[in-house]
Amino acid sequence: MNFKPSSRFLAPPRRLGRLLLAIAAILLSGFTRADEPAAAQASKAGGVTFDLESLGKVPAVFPAEDLKAEGVRSLYYEGLPWNGKPTRVFAYIGLPEIKNAGEKVPAMVLIHGGGGTAFDRWVKVWTARGYAAIAMDLCGCIPVGTYGNWKRHDQGGPPGWDASFAQLDAPVHDQWTYHAVSAAALGHTLLRSLPEVDPERVGVTGISWGGYLTSIVSGVDRRFRFAAPVYGCGYLGENSAWLPAFEKLGPEKAKLWLTQWDPSEYLGRGKMPMLWVNGTNDFAYPMDSWRKSYLLPQAPRTLCLRVRMPHGHGPAGENPEEIHRFANSILKGESALPRIVEQGETDGEVWATFESSVPITKAELNLTRDAGRWQDRKWESLPAELDLTAKRIHAKVPADATVFYLNLFDDRNCAVSTEHVERK
Numbered sequence: 001m002n003f004k005p006s007s008r009f010l011a012p013p014r015r016l017g018r019l020l021l022a023i024a025a026i027l028l029s030g031f032t033r034a035d036e037p038a039a040a041q042a043s044k045a046g047g048v049t050f051d052l053e054s055l056g057k058v059p060a061v062f063p064a065e066d067l068k069a070e071g072v073r074s075l076y077y078e079g080l081p082w083n084g085k086p087t088r089v090f091a092y093i094g095l096p097e098i099k100n101a102g103e104k105v106p107a108m109v110l111i112h113g114g115g116g117t118a119f120d121r122w123v124k125v126w127t128a129r130g131y132a133a134i135a136m137d138l139c140g141c142i143p144v145g146t147y148g149n150w151k152r153h154d155q156g157g158p159p160g161w162d163a164s165f166a167q168l169d170a171p172v173h174d175q176w177t178y179h180a181v182s183a184a185a186l187g188h189t190l191l192r193s194l195p196e197v198d199p200e201r202v203g204v205t206g207i208s209w210g211g212y213l214t215s216i217v218s219g220v221d222r223r224f225r226f227a228a229p230v231y232g233c234g235y236l237g238e239n240s241a242w243l244p245a246f247e248k249l250g251p252e253k254a255k256l257w258l259t260q261w262d263p264s265e266y267l268g269r270g271k272m273p274m275l276w277v278n279g280t281n282d283f284a285y286p287m288d289s290w291r292k293s294y295l296l297p298q299a300p301r302t303l304c305l306r307v308r309m310p311h312g313h314g315p316a317g318e319n320p321e322e323i324h325r326f327a328n329s330i331l332k333g334e335s336a337l338p339r340i341v342e343q344g345e346t347d348g349e350v351w352a353t354f355e356s357s358v359p360i361t362k363a364e365l366n367l368t369r370d371a372g373r374w375q376d377r378k379w380e381s382l383p384a385e386l387d388l389t390a391k392r393i394h395a396k397v398p399a400d401a402t403v404f405y406l407n408l409f410d411d412r413n414c415a416v417s418t419e420h421v422e423r424k
Contacts, residue, residue: 069120108133112135132194230320304417367398
């Protein structure tokens, strides 16, 4: 991999100081409006206040020579203090092949899910597409060990995911979600400081717990051009895989965790386009909580709801073609995903109108006749009528369907979904 800035990356913080201070002053403007204090902006919609000024300063970087991976650069960058002690965040950064001197490329921040870590393979998925990318570990670990059992390092921050439920007695700035969101923002700051990266063309995506974090990040770090949470969403206290955990916490602490850390407290601040990717039977983030979440941001949204989409890292969560094409449309100016313009139901027929700059190949009606737990419902896919001239799709909905929606497919096999309709 052509990664020329490696020596500059690993310079001691003193050498970086003057240059990075100048860069940081420019980068800070993307977090909040210039006429509003950072603290006020961060606390408007609930949740907690993040130190946006500090997160806009390029962090010091340290070598990780014992964790090399082919085609990417391994390093640590300075995280937030935890329990009064400094921390470091492990990360992989990759650059695509850059053919022209002075060329700046778009970039992606990649946020791993539960059981995950910084994955070099995920970075290389994006460098192969012509993007710079960073994947960081957000639980104080390094990619040594096995899935869900990665080795902690001596300067790691707080353990994450379900461990966050036991951290509520600690100060807010020592709890995992605060550290994870901050580490993602610092990784963004580091990535956009590279001379090869166009700082105005950076997106973020995350998987499962990483989608949960992406949902929060979209309302905290407004420098991103778009966000694409996979599976993860908010309203975890209303319906999610963690209802037993909240019951165990008790009403008072469950309310505290949800007030501080549920994405619904942050999504309403989002101003960037968002692509929401999920499956009908997702075990962790069911469709009702997902829908309430995607309706919160005051920004354009695109939905991709696949029937029985598998849940996980690897091809399922990292490689949906919809994310690739969505990124290309916003960061490279290429053809966008089809757009649902309007949807409705008339006399037992569901319909939607659309716009598309690429050929549309088919449409389908997805429905379930079941009630009860979203995870257990059986889904059927039936052909829908496609009128390319009128740019309209429609289908007759069986009288006993309890939930239904339409999917539209383009010639890249990318799916775009309408909002689902639930019959009471």
